[in-house]
Amino acid sequence: MTIFSQLTMHGYGAYVWSAYAIGVLLLFTPIFFLKKSKKQMIKAIKRHFVLKGEQ
Amino acid sequence: MWAFLYRLASPKSFYAFSKKWQTIFAWLFIGFFSFAIIWGLFIAPMDYQQGDAYRIIYLHVPAAFLSLFIYSVMAFSAVLALVWQIKLASLVIEVSAPIGAMMTLLALFTGAIWGKPMWGTWWIWDARLTSELILFFIYVGLFSFSMLLKGQSSRYKTLAVLTLVGFIDLPIIHYSVSWWNTLHQGATLSSLKKPSIDIQMLLPLLTMISAFMFYYGYLLLGFLQQKVLWHEKDTRWVNKLYQSEGKR
Numbered sequence: 001m002t003i004f005s006q007l008t009m010h011g012y013g014a015y016v017w018s019a020y021a022i023g024v025l026l027l028f029t030p031i032f033f034l035k036k037s038k039k040q041m042i043k044a045i046k047r048h049f050v051l052k053g054e055q
Numbered sequence: 056m057w058a059f060l061y062r063l064a065s066p067k068s069f070y071a072f073s074k075k076w077q078t079i080f081a082w083l084f085i086g087f088f089s090f091a092i093i094w095g096l097f098i099a100p101m102d103y104q105q106g107d108a109y110r111i112i113y114l115h116v117p118a119a120f121l122s123l124f125i126y127s128v129m130a131f132s133a134v135l136a137l138v139w140q141i142k143l144a145s146l147v148i149e150v151s152a153p154i155g156a157m158m159t160l161l162a163l164f165t166g167a168i169w170g171k172p173m174w175g176t177w178w179i180w181d182a183r184l185t186s187e188l189i190l191f192f193i194y195v196g197l198f199s200f201s202m203l204l205k206g207q208s209s210r211y212k213t214l215a216v217l218t219l220v221g222f223i224d225l226p227i228i229h230y231s232v233s234w235w236n237t238l239h240q241g242a243t244l245s246s247l248k249k250p251s252i253d254i255q256m257l258l259p260l261l262t263m264i265s266a267f268m269f270y271y272g273y274l275l276l277g278f279l280q281q282k283v284l285w286h287e288k289d290t291r292w293v294n295k296l297y298q299s300e301g302k303r
Contacts, residue, residue, distance in 0.1 A: 006097060009107035012172060016110050019168040020096075023114040026161045027270065030154060034277045041281045048288055049297055 064141050066283045067292045073276040073283075080273035087266035094259035102256075109256075111169040116243065116260060117267040119162035122190060123225055125155035125271060129197075130222040133215035142286070143279070145211035148218055149201045150278040154271060156194035163187060174238055182231035183239035186224060193221040 009016045062068045095113035102109040129151045135144035166184065167177040178184065197217060204210035232241045243252050243260075250257055287293045 009110065010101070012106055012108040012110075015108055015168050015172050016096075019111045019114055019165045020092075022164050022168070023118075023161060026157055026164070030157060030274055034274060037281060038277070041284060045284060045288055045293070045297060049294070 064143055066143065066287050067290075069143060070280060070283055070292075070296075073280050077273055077276040077280070080269045080276065084266055084269040084273055087262055087269060091259050091263035091266050095263060099256050099259050100253070105173060108169065108172045111165050112243075112256075113260060113263045115162060115165040115169055117264045118158050118165060119187065120264055121267045121271060122155060122159040122162050122187070123228060124268070125151050125158060126190065126194075126218075126222065126225055129155065129218050130225075133218040136211060136215040137219075142211075143283070145215060146279055146282045146286070147275070148197070148214055149211075150275060150282060152194050152198040152201065154274050154278075156191060156198060158267075158271075159187060159191040159194055163191060179238055181237045181239050182235040183228065183237050186228040186231050190221075190224050190228060193224060197221065 007013065063072060091113065096110055099110070101107055129148045132144040132147040132151075135141045136148065163184075166187075170179070171177050197214065200217065201210060201214055204213070231237060232239055241251075243250060252260065284293060284296075
């Protein structure tokens with residue numbers, strides 16, 4: 001079995017690799033949202049404390 | 056065990072617990088996922104009928120398994136939220152719905168890509184596929200509902216009730232391949248029977264399912280931490296935490 005035939009998945013490469021590309025994309029999108037919302041949450045809580053302090 | 060769960064229901068203890076476990080889950084996910092992807096794509100033997108196309112199983116089955124598992128967690132949390140009024144359980148439902156929707160979408164996408172070379176079609180209104188699509192709509196519905204009623208205190212109770220109503224779809228998905236004559240194959244893994252898949256293909260599959268479970272644990276704890284912090288923002292422990300983080 002050559003590396004090329006292994007990489008092309010013996011003719012099924014387009015299906016297998018596109019499934020894995022979609023899979024990785026879908027799996028890593030929520031991680032991106034988690035990091036983004038964490039930053040927003042820290043900002044919102046800080047703002048909340050500042051407003052509370054002003055009162 | 057009960058004492059541990061009771062302690063975990065307190066937001067402050069949960070926050071400390073989740074901080075530690077989120078990191079552990081992240082590393083476990085990275086390790087198991089990298090290992091399973093190489094094992095499944097290059098080391099596991101080729102299928103005698105489906106050739107290399109079967110390798111989509113290493114994404115499709117874990118995603119489909121998680122889509123059902125996450126909903127089971129949500130239904131269990133709905134019972135906890137309705138019977139014992141545990142606030143954290145309501146937050147688990149709210150946070151899990153988009154993750155479950157994403158898993159169901161992944162199962163549907165990978166299933167369609169696998170279906171084309173094997174069945175000759177991307178989609179068919181088969182009992183298994185249709186009931187899984189309904190699960191996706193249930194997840195989206197629950198998520199949209201929680202977004203629409205943001206800020207209303209009654210939303211958690213309604214969300215829990217709706218989650219329990221949607222639970223009816225789970226046994227339908229599970230038994231659809233037995234109850235109806237479907238194009239979709241029967242269960243590969245069963246808790247009662249010997250698996251119909253060879254051990255060399257089964258081991259990377261189980262590794263990938265574990266990786267997906269750690270991934271769910273990582274996301275669940277991450278999003279829950281933020282929800283807990285926001286809900287508890289007027290308490291002394293969050294104030295203290297903010298001050299200690301502010302100094303850094």
